[in-house]
Amino acid sequence: MRPSRAITAPTIGLGEVWPSPRADISSARAMHCRSNALQLLCSILPIFAANVANIPAFAKAMKRIEFRRLLRSTLAPLVPPEELHDHEALIVEYLLGCQLPDLLLRPEMPVPDGAVPRLESVAKRLARHEPVQYILGYAYFYGRRFRVTPRTLIPRRETEELCQLVLQTYAATPPLHGLDLGTGTGCIAITLSLENPRLRMHAGDLSPAAIDVARRNAQDHALDLELSVLDLYTFAPPSASYDFIVSNPPYIPMRERQRMPSRVLDYEPHAALFVPDGAPLAPYQAIARLAATALRPGGHVFLELHEDLAEQARAYYLQEGFRGVRVGYDAQGKARFLVAHLG
Template sequence: MNLKETQKKFHKTLSEIYPKSEIDTFFYWIVEDVLQLKRIDVSLNPDFEINEKDLKTIKSQMNRLQQNEPIQYILGHTEFYGMHFQVNPNVLIPRPETEDLVNWIVSDLKHQPKKHLLDIGTGSGRIAIALKKELPKCEISAFDISETALQMASENAKQNEVKINFVQQDILKLDSLPEDVDIMVSNPPYVRVLEKEQMCDNVLKFEPHQALFVKNNDALVFYRKIIELAITSSKCKTVYFEINQYLKEDLKKLIQPYDINKIEFRKDFRGNERMLKLLID
């Protein structure tokens, strides 16, 4: 079977599940991954014959897409902040919105003296690694409760040639921060269980629920704990969060009793309130 015929088969098989543009993207990603052919190569060589082994791989990946499995897990990798990251169902797939959070931190710190940043709930390591790449003078540590997530984060740090201090830690059981931490950043679990019905199967069936969901009656548990750790720290006076856009007002109420000098919300590239910065007295 040649490329043109395979692409037609791709569209016929997946057309009832995904829009045409998304099917095209999947097809070109898979062809590049399996055959090492760029999009332009596909256009210039539609009659390129695919050998049986590669065709079997492509069909297998197409069948996995039929089951709503994310393309990033199928390929085993994705891009974030211009870098290559390995991913699997033990870690969340990096989202482009999180790049806006990294941009904010880099913009604030690029002309500052060396700082020690702590990334809480690092997952694939995408925030910590991107920050280390952009702020090489800074020391970066990263916590996660999952040993398997930390193994992947360590591989990603090695692949992207940066040094991160990864530590397995349940943040909810932590009594105090390391004394030398200046800044915390976190994209913690913040999706309420009640929001599950609004979510797509590719997230619900495949991404790690531990990294996504919180109880409906205590949706801000991680934010509260991280703020309390910062409040009791002698040195950490700045915290950056990715947030649930629907919980902005609840976050304001949570923050109100604390001795926090300044709070700033920011929108992501889609115009949603998804980021928060706290400056603590």
């Protein structure tokens, strides 16, 4: 999970072991963040008001094309330029109930009543660096909408690539049983089940709140998904229970916290992000121990990981007797995945 890509983004909350997202931030840093957010908010609102004032009878007479101009000028100081289009598309759907291409095809249609005040509310929260997915309550993953809450990580594109690895490996296969460890929103298990109905998934997470979100997402997609509250470090299923294990565990060393953007550090669950500096491989070692007994012969492990840990993780799995151990690269060319199988 690479939290810097925030629009369709790692899943996976393995529970609530580490401090809450705000607990580890020093009071000085927190005060600095609040001050910056307040300054940004104070600068945004006059611009917003001026833009609205230039649109006659804006509440009811505003057209879609006028709303889009207002939206883009509102978002410009709030989000990085490379994320402007994605934010725009999400907010158009949320406030207008249409897709961005539809807005462009029918620019003269009026916008719904209340869209402008709701946009102002969204802008205030964005000015505080709150991720747009938490504001809207959902994110897109593999072309599907998933509920998200601050108790779950926001699904990310790199994790879509992890799903692709699994689906490519099992493109033509008899029915198989897979385990998704640290399921968070459930996006991995649900995506695999829907993309390949021969894959029967069991999804687990240490956080009951995350399991509740995953359950609602499964219901939204009319999927009967097996879900459990479980601890990665103590889970002991019967031997040879699964054909494969997939996981996007916490993998960011604690020392990297201060380099992360506030929209991640202040809002996303730290339990699903960080590992101790002194034991960065701990989740991968636990998964290897679990896989050694829980996987059937020839079973695979598919893992997302930190680029700096890739070779260490590969060496560990080779040492533990796994075969075909290889590191995969994401679309940005970074070492991001580990694939291995039992002999």
